[in-house]
Amino acid sequence: MDVYQSIRTRVAVRSFTPDPVPGPVIKKILRAGRWAPSRRNTQPWHFIVIRDRDTLAQLASMTSGGPYIANAPLAIAIVMENARMPQFDAGRLIENMLLVAWSEGIGTCFVGGFDHEKVKELLGIPQDMDFVTVMPYGYPAEAAKSGGKRRKPLSDITHVERFGEKWADI
């Protein structure tokens, strides 16, 4: 799928079919994250691939934001090690992952609100590492309504040379 098309059509998916995500597709998603840029190529990230139903259910109970993880066939946790900008780097690699997932027909959604300490204990994440999120992955249970994705007009958020100067023909 064309990169702009993946960006344009991708939507958050919170309801999944029970079909497993094939191993080669999981690896392609992980590779997409792995190719992300990072400061001085330090690659300060780890992935935890989770398909165990009990673990998925426990993770769902550890967040106010994503109970639907319990019903996903797969989730991938993102852990940062010695990152100077863990949130920024994580945002970049997660975006790579979800765009490639989408191009393979797989949906996901960012989940926040985790009890980080509980998740780190459950997944055995070393205390000195940063847990970022666990995101569910799977085939969307409903047809994506990407045509309805809404954003502010570009003219409202674009400035030229200085903040507040509008781009006349945008």
Place this chain on the structure above:
Amino acid sequence: MDVYQSIRTRVAVRSFTPDPVPGPVIKKILRAGRWAPSRRNTQPWHFIVIRDRDTLAQLASMTSGGPYIANAPLAIAIVMENARMPQFDAGRLIENMLLVAWSEGIGTCFVGGFDHEKVKELLGIPQDMDFVTVMPYGYPAEAAKSGGKRRKPLSDITHVERFGEKWADI
């Protein structure tokens, strides 16, 4: 360009030809950022499109990390407004932008180390907003050596079910 191919082949570009980035390409890059996800679709971002040579030179003098901005035909500043996770959201929209830029033959590179207060004054960014970065954009001056992009083996950064458990066939 296929989304995985853009992710796989993209490299940091710090040296640009003097050719301007056409307006329609700039707008496509901005739209790619605009389609990024954000918490409850709050879209907490602003873009500042900078082509003025004097402004580019001044920006270059305000960072230890990216003097090459002075020689780029274009730079785009990212500003976050009322974002709960400004770095994470910025990482996601910047990744969208650079992948689409790359698919259009345009290179860029993350620049850190800015004197944020000086940049906010120069660009007129309101004090209560978060300045993230200014990144240069342009046609690469040298052929990209994307074949040489190095990353840790997937087996070193991938765990299954729990941190430390290796994926046998990865």
